[in-house]
Amino acid sequence: MNPSVLMTDTIFPDTLVEQDVFQKESIDFRLSPSGELASLGELGKDADALLVVYADVSAELIEQLDRCKIIVKAGIGYNNIDVEAASRKGIIVANVPDYCQDEVADHTFGMFLALVRKICHLDSQVKQGVWNANQAKSVPQLRGKKFGLLGCGAIGQQVALRARAFGLEVVGYDPYSSPDLLAQHHISQIEDFDEFLHEVDFLSLHLPLTEDTRHILNKSTLSKMKETSVVINTSRGGLIQENDLFTALIEGRLAGAAMDVLEQEPPEGAPELSSLDNVVITPHTAFLSQDSVAALRKKASQEIVRTIRNGKASNPVN
Ligand SMILES: NC(=O)c1ccc[n+]([C@@H]2O[C@H](COP(=O)([O-])OP(=O)(O)OC[C@H]3O[C@@H](n4cnc5c(N)ncnc54)[C@H](O)[C@@H]3O)[C@@H](O)[C@H]2O)c1
Ligand SMILES: O=C(O)[C@H](O)CO
Numbered sequence: 625m626n627p628s629v630l631m632t633d634t635i636f637p638d639t640l641v642e643q644d645v646f647q648k649e650s651i652d653f654r655l656s657p658s659g660e661l662a663s664l665g666e667l668g669k670d671a672d673a674l675l676v677v678y679a680d681v682s683a684e685l686i687e688q689l690d691r692c693k694i695i696v697k698a699g700i701g702y703n704n705i706d707v708e709a710a711s712r713k714g715i716i717v718a719n720v721p722d723y724c725q726d727e728v729a730d731h732t733f734g735m736f737l738a739l740v741r742k743i744c745h746l747d748s749q750v751k752q753g754v755w756n757a758n759q760a761k762s763v764p765q766l767r768g769k770k771f772g773l774l775g776c777g778a779i780g781q782q783v784a785l786r787a788r789a790f791g792l793e794v795v796g797y798d799p800y801s802s803p804d805l806l807a808q809h810h811i812s813q814i815e816d817f818d819e820f821l822h823e824v825d826f827l828s829l830h831l832p833l834t835e836d837t838r839h840i841l842n843k844s845t846l847s848k849m850k851e852t853s854v855v856i857n858t859s860r861g862g863l864i865q866e867n868d869l870f871t872a873l874i875e876g877r878l879a880g881a882a883m884d885v886l887e888q889e890p891p892e893g894a895p896e897l898s899s900l901d902n903v904v905i906t907p908h909t910a911f912l913s914q915d916s917v918a919a920l921r922k923k924a925s926q927e928i929v930r931t932i933r934n935g936k937a938s939n940p941v942n
Contacts (some may be wrong), residue, residue, distance in 0.1 A: 627932050628652040630671040632664055636921065637681045644676065645925035646704035651932060661685055668692065673928045678703060678889075680811040683709035694718060694931040697807035698924035699911065700779075701860055702941060703833040711942045718927050718937040721778065723919045729782035732828055732858045735882035739854055739904045740764065740826070764825070765850070767791035772824030773811060774840070775831030775859070782807045783828055795824060798831070821848040843868040844904065846878060849894035854880040854902075858910040861886040866897065873900055884910045 629651055631642060639655050646653040656667055661680070665688035668674060674681065674695040681695060686709045695710055697719040710717045738744045741763055749756060771787040773780040776798040784794045788810060796811040797820040806813045814820040821827070827849065831837055841855065842865040849855075855878065857864055866887050870876040880902035886895055889908055897903045911920075931937045 626650050626652045627672040628654070628670065629673045629675055629928055630664070630668045631655045631675040632668075632681070635677055635679045641918070641921040642907070642925045645922060645929060649929050649933070651929065669792065672932055675924060675928060678704055679704040681710075686710055686713055686715065689713070693935075694928060694937060696720075696924050696927050696937075700792040700918055701832055703860060703862070707942050716931060716937050717942050718931070719941055720813050720920055720923045720927065721939055723915040724913070724924060725778050725782045725914045727913045728779045728858055729786055731906070732779075732783050732830075732883060733786045735858070735884065735904055735906065736826060736828070736854075736856050739856070739880050739902070740766070741884040744904045745901050768793065769825040770795050770823055772797070772820060772827045773815075774820075774827060774829045776800075776806055776809070776811055777830060779858075780828075780830035781811075783827070783830065784809050784811050792826075795820065817845075818848050821845060822850070825850065825853050827853060828856040829862070829863050831859060831861045833862045838862050839865040841865065841869065843871070846872045849878060850877050851877055854878065854882070856882040858884040858921055861889060866895075868894055870900075873897075873902060879906075884908055919942045 629646055631639065634655060643653055654667065656664055661845055664679065665685055666920040668689050670691055672691055672693055674692060675698060676695060677698050683706045686706060692715050694716045695705055697705055699723055700719055702717060702719045706716055708722045742760055748759065767769060769792055771792040771794050773784060773794065776796040780796065787794050794811045795814050797814055797817055798823060803813055814823060840863050846868055873881060881897065882904040883897065884906045885908050895905065898905050927937055927939060
């Protein structure tokens with residue numbers, strides 16, 4: 625009997641890349657038609673591996689997997705997988721840590737510029753027949769301002785490179801990163817979180833969503849930031865308490881926000897934040913480009929092949 629893979633969900637229009645990789649290795653491949661927990665449990669029962677994009681791989685689902693050896697997140701952030709439950713069952717969880725650093729850094733910087741230079745807002749005004757340059761008079765000059773990285777890993781380092789090219793001073797808060805590594809990337813470390821929040825003019829989030837980091841930006845931490853500062857989030861929606869962010873923005877305690885990710889994705893209709901002129905939102909697209917997607921799909925599938933064939937994953941997270 626061939627080993628088998630269940631793909632729980634996909635955002636791509638076809639599964640040709642995955643089918644190709646698995647077919648060459650005589651591994652059977654199925655895509656779940658609905659991605660719903662009940663059917664995933666049933667379909668995944670006999671699968672040797674799970675390939676996951678955004679499906680919620682809960683402890684309840686993992687409990688139903690009788691043969692599974694590996695769960696691969698097709699992506700970097702694996703917060704939709706209950707890693708502890710998988711570890712308890714001896715299942716390896718792996719991600720694809722290296723496929724879209726440039727895309728996310730470009731998107732982060734693009735959103736930052738669109739927000740701070742009011743490009744999206746002015747564009748939408750012109751399209752409504754309003755030609756009013758006055759609103760741009762309050763735009764801050766970037767050179768010499770402090771660009772703060774909350775999380776200084778692979779993506780944060782790429783963002784730092786772009787920020788420096790704009791004459792920004794890059795500062796970082798990352799308790800798990802070595803001072804040498806940060807110095808190598810010309811990121812000045814600020815060790816005290818409150819001081820970091822207080823110092824930065826622009827704050828960009830590049831850390832994983834975990835139980836420790838959920839709502840790391842909330843009423844209390846947002847209140848430590850300058851009223852003129854902005855937040856850019858291309859990491860995970862759950863890092864920010866969105867109601868607190870909304871309140872800080874309407875009360876003028878923060879100058880703006882750029883968000884590629886939201887607490888609820890997809891949101892039900894237009895998100896509340898989108899009613900504000902000083903907010904820019906994209907629908908979780910920072911990682912996407914033709915090249916990054918091709919690399920991601922291939923790497924995720926190959927990780928499964930490696931584990932099924934050799935019993936070892938290249939990028940285990942447990
Ligand atoms: N929007 C998108 O399309 C998209 C695409 C890729 C990744 N992401 C998100 O970006 C995140 C970062 O990706 P990466 O490749 O840079 O990951 P990475 O693992 O290379 O870097 C994450 C950094 O965060 C740091 N960190 C952990 N906890 C922290 C804390 N409490 N405070 C400050 N720093 C902390 C880690 O030490 C690490 O240096 C991912 O976890 C993922 O959720 C989003
Ligand atoms: O984490 C990632 O790789 C992207 O956000 C897609 O899930």
